Amino acid sequence: MAYGFHDCAPRLQIADGGDYGIPYRALLAKGFDNLLVTDMMITTDWEAHMSTRNTVSCMGQGQGAGTAAALCARQGIATRQLNTGQLQAQLRWDGVYLAN
Numbered sequence: 001m002a003y004g005f006h007d008c009a010p011r012l013q014i015a016d017g018g019d020y021g022i023p024y025r026a027l028l029a030k031g032f033d034n035l036l037v038t039d040m041m042i043t044t045d046w047e048a049h050m051s052t053r054n055t056v057s058c059m060g061q062g063q064g065a066g067t068a069a070a071l072c073a074r075q076g077i078a079t080r081q082l083n084t085g086q087l088q089a090q091l092r093w094d095g096v097y098l099a100n
């Protein structure tokens with residue numbers, strides 16, 4: 001998903017008024033299999049956290065994690081085995097705008 005709001009705007013802003021995406025690998029909990037972590041619980045530095053922690057970003061992460069879990073369950077695979085291109089394709093099919 002694409003997101004761009006920052007708590008500290010206008011002092012801190014996404015460059016050129018653009019947006020950014022949160023990679024699937026950010027949701028994979030280090031040291032655990034089949035555990036997806038989202039929202040306030042993903043690891044970022046402070047500047048990034050003040051954007052990613054906001055509600056609409058959390059909603060997007062939740063949709064991404066839920067879709068990933070459904071794809072894994074359907075295919076009988078672990079979360080680290082999921083093809084991210086397939087996840088992106090499903091999210092686009094569901095009407096999600098993904099950052100480039």
Ligand SMILES: Cc1cc2nc3c(=O)[nH]c(=O)nc-3n(C[C@H](O)[C@H](O)[C@H](O)COP(=O)(O)OP(=O)(O)OC[C@H]3O[C@@H](n4cnc5c(N)ncnc54)[C@H](O)[C@@H]3O)c2cc1C
Pocket residue numbers: 038039040041053054055056058
């Ligand atoms: C005062 C305040 C104002 C804010 N204002 C804004 C704003 O204007 N705009 C904006 O975009 N963001 C705002 N935010 C930030 C945003 O609301 C949060 O960062 C966001 O909701 C975090 O989502 P989350 O899913 O990580 O956590 P949460 O929204 O806290 O969800 C976690 C959920 O897990 C549940 N839970 C906890 N432990 C357990 C358990 N053991 N078993 C089952 N369930 C459990 C909790 O009850 C809760 O429902 C604000 C935050 C605060 C605190």
